[in-house]
Amino acid sequence: MPGSQRTVREMSVLQRERGVMLDPGRGQFTDRKGRALTGNLQWGLVLFPHPGQKDFRSASNTADYRLKQMAAILHTDTARLIKEWEQGYAPHFWTAGKHQPIVLDESQAASLREIVGEGAGVYPMMSRYGQNRTGMQWLGYLAEQPGVLNGRDHHTDEVKQPFALKSGAAGLERTLDPILMGMGPTLLTRMVTGSGEMIPEIEPRVIAPMNRHYPLKVETTIDADIQQGVERIVEVSGIKEGAIVVLDTANADVRAMVSVPFYNPQHVNPGDSSWANRAVQSAVPGSIFKIVTAAAALESQAVSTKETFHCSGEWGRYGLSCWKEHGHGDLKLEQGFAESCNIVFAETARRLSMEQLERTADALGLARPVGWEGKNIAGMSVLRQFDHEDAGRVRTAAVSQQDEGARVQTAIGQRDTRVTPLQAANLMVSLLHDGRVHAPRLVQQIRYADGDVMLEMPSHHSPSQVGQISPATAHQLLRWMRTVVTDGTGKTLQQAHWHVAGKSGTAQVQQKGRNLNHQWFVGYGPVEQPRYAVAVLVKNVAPGGHHQATDIFRSVMDYLAESS
Incomplete structure (x- = not known):
């Protein structure tokens, strides 16, 4: 027999298959209305x-x-x-x-x-992902995990071919990875001889798992329209670093979560932390922490709502001054809250203990992770929906509870205090629910490919170790946040489409020896029937100038009003 010819039997002994992956079979993500967030054929x-x-x-x-x-x-x-x-x-x-x-x-x-x-x-x-950069860092990305798919050879009719498999490296892709892996990929294969030469007489074939339940669909709480709308607002604003969180006030479900700078999930360098989700990273909160200080003062009755303080602009202790150069004059606590007066809150802090500030922060869902988590789900002992969520803090262990200077700085949201944008938005939801802290969700359920529900992730509370603040205190703080807009630092929000309420903050930080500010605004709207809680953080901006976080808060609220 000539060397160039082979019998069918000889070919069957030598033949192998080589393939390419058409679909890894990994579960996909949708928004709350079933619109695809990943997976495009x-x-x-x-x-x-x-x-x-x-x-x-x-x-x-x-x-x-x-x-x-x-x-x-x-x-x-x-x-x-x-x-x-x-x-x-x-x-x-x-x-x-x-x-x-x-x-x-x-x-x-x-x-x-x-x-x-x-x-x-x-x-x-x-x-899996689109071609554009996005602010959906909560979704995460995949990274290659070199491995071998045990396929078919000439004895078992299985493909023997190495593939670069990918698994979740961050975000929901990582926290849900054991659930998302699926039943295996869909392969396009060609038959080749033992020397690797393709056999043209045998057509390509597609090998796919035969299981009507897979791949799964993860139904998130995200509203794709709101997510995209907020991302457009961010792009127009031109901010370089920060985060925006939009929660549904009914249950703290995340409707949008945007982190800046944007990232491309197809091209992430795992060693580069610049892409990370700033919505769950803690930052110095500045005056938005005065919500906690005010709550502690009201709960402990350390300050009477009728009592008057005097602000001359300088306090004379610990180098503390008010943002208003010549002071606010005589103020009650509510007015001090609306005007974000440091002197009023410094005097208030002197009557409080560090323990009271810590307990109140815990009761309001700060200084601890608040995102949804479940135990013993799909073989995982703990399932967390927010990957690498910071706990935040009120103080470090090195700070003495008796240190009055530290306590005063803490009370105005400086020193070692840290809050995440997710916690800040959730704080609004907690106050709107009489002080009960909800656990924000990113995922509400997971479905099989045929539509049947595989797993429910019902909303639940995030109870503190010390109980909750009183409903009366929660209602008082909500009223004061309306005063911020009608008579205080948020007056520019009076022109918003909805009646809104909230609290501004400016935190002093240092970066590479430079004095910079974090700008915050947290609030809710519409006041008459609250639907959304929003936290805006603009990081590392030069001191002075416009309060961009307040402007962005208004833009987000106006967008929500127009799209409702």
Whole structure:
């Protein structure tokens, strides 16, 4: 028998399969209305190396013309196309030398289908993320975990082919990874000889898991319209660093969570922390912490609401001064709250203990993680929906509870105090629920592919170790936040589409020796029937100038009013 010929039996002994992954089979995410947040079926060009080499090394004018046509459709040159075509032995998507398969538009896909030969083919592929940068760091990203898919060989009819598998590296992708992995990928395979040469007589075949339950769908609490609307507001504002959180006041569900700077989930360097979710990272809160100080004063009756303080602009202790140069004059606590007067709150802090501030912060859902978590779910001892959520703090262990200077600085939201934007927005929800702290959710349920519910994640409270503040105190603070807008630092919000209420904050920080500010605004609206709680943090801005966080809060609230 000539060496160039083989019997069918000999070929069956030598044959193997080599494949490319069309869909990893991983579970997908949707918003609360079922709209896809991940998973987009698109078209890509699969290259089968060996036939391509033969076709394009031939002297055929037809093959040469076809190659030039394909290169033109792909917006590349023939040399680059041939180089990538000849890489390795396994089928692979055309990437144009990039990390991800190139997505074909409908025109490209149609044109390529008409001219490709047996050395290539247009196939559907599951693209997980969009091409644009986004503020959805809560979603996270995937990272490659090199491994081998045990597939089929000539004895077991299973594919033996190494694939770079990806798993969740951050965000919900990581916290839900054991649930999302699914039943395995969908593969496009070609039969090859023992030497790796493709057998043209055998057509490509698709191997897919046969299970109607998978892949799963994770139904988040996010409203895609609100998320995108807030992201557009961020882009228009031009802020460089910060976060915005929008919660539903009914149950603290996250309707939007935006972190700045934006990131591209397809291109994250795991060693670079600049992409991280700032909505769950703690920052110096400044005057928004005066909500806690005021609550502690009201709960302990350390200050009478009728009592008058005097602000001359300078306090004379610990280098503390008021933001208003010549002072506010005589103020009651409510007016001090509305005007965010440091002198009023410094005097108030002297009558409180550090323990009272800590207990009140805990009662209001600060200085501890508040995000939804469940125990013994899907084989996980603890499932947390907010990856790497900071606890925040009131003070460090090194600070003595008897240190009056530290206590005064803490009471105005400086020194070692830290709060996350998620906690700040949730604080509004807690006050609107008579002081009961809810656990914000990102995920409400997980469904099988056929629509049946696999797992419910019902909303629940996040009880503190010390109980809660009284409903009377909660209502008082809500009234005072309305005064902030009618008579205090939030007067610019009087022109908002809704009647809104809230508290501004400016925290002094240092970065690389420079004095900078964190700007905050936290609030809710509409006042008559509250629907949304919003926290805005703009980080590391130069002192002085406009309070951008207040402007952004108004833009977000106006957007919510217009879209309701």
